[in-house]
Amino acid sequence: MQLKRVVLERLMRYHRFLSQTTKIKPIQTITSAQIAEALDIDPTQVRKDFGAIGLMGIGRVGYQVEDVCCAIRQVMGFDHENAAVLIGVGQLGGALLTYPGFEKYGLMIEAVFDSDPAKVGRRKAGYTIRSTRTLKQYIRNYNIRLAILCTPVEVSQTLTDRLTSTGIKAIWNFTPTSLNVPADVLVRNEHISLGLSEIAYHLK
Amino acid sequence: MQLKRVVLERLMRYHRFLSQTTKIKPIQTITSAQIAEALDIDPTQVRKDFGAIGLMGIGRVGYQVEDVCCAIRQVMGFDHENAAVLIGVGQLGGALLTYPGFEKYGLMIEAVFDSDPAKVGRRKAGYTIRSTRTLKQYIRNYNIRLAILCTPVEVSQTLTDRLTSTGIKAIWNFTPTSLNVPADVLVRNEHISLGLSEIAYHLK
DNA sequence: TAGATTGTTAATCGATTAACAATC
DNA sequence: TAGATTGTTAATCGATTAACAATC
Numbered sequence: 001m002q003l004k005r006v007v008l009e010r011l012m013r014y015h016r017f018l019s020q021t022t023k024i025k026p027i028q029t030i031t032s033a034q035i036a037e038a039l040d041i042d043p044t045q046v047r048k049d050f051g052a053i054g055l056m057g058i059g060r061v062g063y064q065v066e067d068v069c070c071a072i073r074q075v076m077g078f079d080h081e082n083a084a085v086l087i088g089v090g091q092l093g094g095a096l097l098t099y100p101g102f103e104k105y106g107l108m109i110e111a112v113f114d115s116d117p118a119k120v121g122r123r124k125a126g127y128t129i130r131s132t133r134t135l136k137q138y139i140r141n142y143n144i145r146l147a148i149l150c151t152p153v154e155v156s157q158t159l160t161d162r163l164t165s166t167g168i169k170a171i172w173n174f175t176p177t178s179l180n181v182p183a184d185v186l187v188r189n190e191h192i193s194l195g196l197s198e199i200a201y202h203l204k
Numbered sequence: 205m206q207l208k209r210v211v212l213e214r215l216m217r218y219h220r221f222l223s224q225t226t227k228i229k230p231i232q233t234i235t236s237a238q239i240a241e242a243l244d245i246d247p248t249q250v251r252k253d254f255g256a257i258g259l260m261g262i263g264r265v266g267y268q269v270e271d272v273c274c275a276i277r278q279v280m281g282f283d284h285e286n287a288a289v290l291i292g293v294g295q296l297g298g299a300l301l302t303y304p305g306f307e308k309y310g311l312m313i314e315a316v317f318d319s320d321p322a323k324v325g326r327r328k329a330g331y332t333i334r335s336t337r338t339l340k341q342y343i344r345n346y347n348i349r350l351a352i353l354c355t356p357v358e359v360s361q362t363l364t365d366r367l368t369s370t371g372i373k374a375i376w377n378f379t380p381t382s383l384n385v386p387a388d389v390l391v392r393n394e395h396i397s398l399g400l401s402e403i404a405y406h407l408k
Numbered sequence: 409t410a411g412a413t414t415g416t417t418a419a420t421c422g423a424t425t426a427a428c429a430a431t432c
Numbered sequence: 433t434a435g436a437t438t439g440t441t442a443a444t445c446g447a448t449t450a451a452c453a454a455t456c
Contacts, residue, residue, distance in 0.1 A: 051440085060436045062437070099396065195376060200284070
């Protein structure tokens with residue numbers, strides 16, 4: 001069955017917690033109560049989530065940390081490599097290019113594109129910046145399924161249309177606007193304004 | 205009563221939708237059904253949310269768009285200015301400095317800091333970069349309540365400790381790690397890995 | 409007036425939490 | 433064995449949706 005987003009989020013938290021914890025102090029097993037305590041979640045919830053991805057614990061012992069991490073990585077698809085292109089090599093795009101954790105999650109940025117002729121041909125973070133005019137061709141040739149969008153808002157819909165026409169499967173949208181896409185394309189928005197709203201409300 | 209995070213998120217969506225829509229084509233009023241249709245939400249939900257922030261509609265007409273936007277801005281605290289400091293002027297920090305929408309939400313970045321002596325004193329996006337050694341002093345002098353953290357992960361906890369010792373109220377964390385803070389400090393994490401997990405799972 | 413839309417109460421749905429027998 | 437922890441069913445809680453009288 002399709003896992004809900006709240007479940008995916010908790011799985012990510014378990015994974016991050018266990019990775020961090022074992023890095024500091026290697027442990028073999030952990031109980032649902034220990035995880036629950038650390039993440040402020042109900043222990044039953046932890047066991048339910050683990051059950052949902054086929055993990056079995058051991059009575060009086062808990063869960064094998066190694067198994068849990070593997071199972072989460074497997075169900076989330078982190079062991080499955082995703083080739084991606086990044087579009088818009090401004091400051092944000094540049095920051096993403098040097099983000100250290102992508103490989104860990106199977107994300108491989110294969111090529112970067114920009115519309116600015118002054119940038120095309122220059123190098124950035126080990127990539128040669130390509131013209132967005134060659135975008136369609138590239139995506140089709142290399143069968144790219146994911147695009148990371150970091151362009152100015154003015155051009156994001158135009159580029160989105162071009163992307164969807166190639167049959168792209170998902171767009172990770174870092175531009176502060178909403179994109180119109182066909183129903184079969186996943187858009188994940190990283191709208192900074194959501195975080196901002198929570199902060200503004202809290203500080204009021 | 206304290207509004208729940210899901211409600212805040214919907215309020216943001218209403219606000220963004222109405223801002224965008226009226227920019228294209230000015231309208232006086234809108235019905236809950238129209239909003240619901242556009243955002244794929246139940247119309248009753250929209251009316252409930254509006255009711256929760258004291259908005260009254262008009263039978264057979266709907267809601268005054270202007271009133272709705274004002275009420276949301278007011279309840280979210282966007283008309284209330286928040287002075288902030290930004291720490292870590294790398295690529296991500298630089299991208300945030302040029303983000304166009306902060307003022308709209310009342311966020312004012314007053315000063316920027318970096319630990320790198322090579323950067324201190326240089327200018328970036330209209331700011332003179334200050335040394336993090338002067339951070340405490342600055343926050344106390346200017347009564348800063350919000351810090352935007354864009355440093356490398358290695359130093360994020362050290363800086364967080366320094367920030368909380370000044371009595372800061374909220375930290376907007378763009379570093380890919382978890383921060384330990386006293387209970388009265390709000391941390392909003394922009395962990396990119398959450399978005400990544402949704403995408404990886406979808407593409408699997 | 410007639411009809412569309414609101415505001416609100418009641419019903420449903422789903423997610424979280426509690427309880428507890430089964431297990432190691 | 434005794435006791436701690438799991439896996440799962442039942443109960444609770446909260447959020448979403450439906451229904452409908454009140455309103456313009």
